[in-house]
Amino acid sequence: MSSSLLFNVTTICYMVSMLIFFAFLASKNKTVGLAGSLAAYGGFIIQTIAIILRWRESYAIGHGHAPLSNLYESVVFFSWTIVLIYGLIEFKYKYRIVGAFVIPFALLGMAWAQLGLNSGIEPLVPALQSNWLLYHVITCFLGYAAFAVACGISIMYLIKAGKESDSAPAGGLLSMFPSIRILDDLNYRAIMIGFPLLTLGIVTGAAWANYAWGTYWSWDPKETWSLIVWFIYAAFLHARITRGWVGKRAAILSVIGFAATIFCYLGVNLFLSGLHSYGGGR
Amino acid sequence: MTTDNRGVVQSVWDFFCSLKLSIFLLIGLAVTSIIGTIIPQGPPAPEYLQTISQAKFKIYAALGFFDMYHSWWFLLLLYLLTINLIACSIKRLPRVWKIISEPTLVMDEGFEKSLSLTHEVKVGGEPAALKDRAAAFLRKEFAEPRLTEVDGEYHFFAEKNPYCRLGVYVVHLSIIIIFIGAIIGSLAGYKGYAAIPEGGSVSTIESRSGKQIDLGFAVKCEKFSVSFYDTGAPKEFRSILTVLENGKPVPGYENVKVIVNQPLTYKGITFYQSSYGPTGEGGVFHFTVRERKGGAPVPLTVRQGERASLPGGGTIQVLEATQEVRSVLPQFSGPAARIEVTPPGGSPQPFVVFRDYPKFDEERGGNLIFTYEGADEKYYTGLQVAKDPGVWVVWLGCALMVVGILLAFFLSHKRIWVRVARGRVTMGGTASKNQAGFQLAFDELVDKLKSI
């Protein structure tokens, strides 16, 4: 069995999971919600196996490196981390419906990787031949994934808060959403997972740059953008403890933060130039 | 000082203690940082200048956009951030320290009202007897209690993780430590570049600001080599370096392999593999030549920049050569040389020969058939050289930051008070984080308290 077949199965699982979650929103039936989660976790397990398989395939053809070295592999890994963080949050706080706004991000990643990106296993160029690659990429992507989950939650917040303006609780589809107070809190908790990971990601990146090039910080566009993302979430954290900044403004900051995260991840490679040619549109 | 003056000082102080200022600064830094990722940093290249108008160039230059992360206004934002950080900490730290060092040991009626979690249980028995059971209960179920006796009532106080309240201040301190490390690095360190030809050595390097820096020792490049994957992508750039003190190799620093991601450090100065190239001198190229009409191939050696004579008259000269021809002629791979052959009395003919396509030159139709065998080309290795005595301060700051964030986010200062009076035991509690989670734990404690 090849990893690429399993990645296709993963994509289908996430697609099915997303559709079931939408049905859950419409039907408000708990069993349907459970089925949505199960489809997502099934996809996650298959994806985990596929990533391990791809790792072994890379050894089999003599390149021998972790599957984190090009755009295809990083998008697949990103999608894996999103489902992982979603799972952790669902497990801990039991708000299944968040899946309807998070699994689409994972699906988008997988669909793009499988349909639009070159999936070849390539050898590592000298700059990437280091264990730091592993620490750096894993911490960064786990952080990004937590921000993706926070963004999904914030979108739910903004939809619900927008409809609830006249202090009457929103009905219809929105009755499935947790209350806006809980969404605000979940948003904060997701960012509390993401912020330390992003911090570690930036620190490991700096350590690696120092080890490989002799400067821990060179204001290269990718570095700068990761710092921009970090500033935005730091502002978010302080906004929460300032009166007048909780709720809607915090949710908007969280969405902006995730937009900046995506620009840091993809936009920098597509539109700007720098040392991180890795992940570029090759 | 007049009252007016004190008013001004007070409002300046309040301004710097404000969290709104921090949010403004953080977002301001985020937004302005974007400029430097769009406008190329460093001396602007002529190609870039052609894409912008003269007026734009003047504005950009005046605002320092070509070196924006060192421009006065960006540094000003960083200074303001630092002042804001210090002012906020000075204002709040004493209060937090007081919570840690002088906890409220006694829960009186007034304090009880201020707590959101309280519960009272009726129990029979003398307070003096209940006291020991309450102490044992707290010790077992929560944390070691402290006892205070007031008017015949017994007050217990127990807490967990008081020091996590300092987490936020550890994070803020770490930012200042990182700044200090960066400043030490920029004052006492340098970044430079050295190009060393194979067999050669350097004892001074040129810093980025163009200064010549004496290393105090010499670095010799014994050999440089580069290898490629089958795809043509580079696999490894490898320099073999030796450190020389007074011309003699230093034990332990002889023939050290330096590749990307594996630098060499000697006396606090680190050498990183960064680039390479042909020295353009001293290269020796090898060919074989045979006549079309038959006969054994003859080996031929040609030096860079010199003409060699061919068997049967005429001369050969190497115009250029490469280790990997793919970048010039994508349909071929491997080493190649462009040579110029001048037959006796004829005009010079330039053409390309390849090492990996030995039959290729037969098709040219010349009397002599050439095959390229490769070169003993001399390379130079390009090394980044860096000395940064501040780097350990930066790592210390980074470690503190991670520890501080973990303390601030994942630990909660939990406090429990128990008051034992005649006929009733009252418990109150509070947590610095995750009040909802603490409430569950508090309710469990209440259940257990009922059966003491």
Ligand code: HEM
């Ligand atoms: C302008 C500079 C800054 C000022 C004045 C400032 C001030 C503050 C204050 C007053 C608090 C609340 C402390 C409390 O709860 O008693 C806080 C919390 C915090 N600060 Fe800062 N801060 C600044 C920059 C930063 C930066 C750049 C970071 C980046 C890591 C940071 C990380 C934190 C964290 C993690 C918390 C805890 C937030 C929470 O518990 O939700 N701060 N800051």
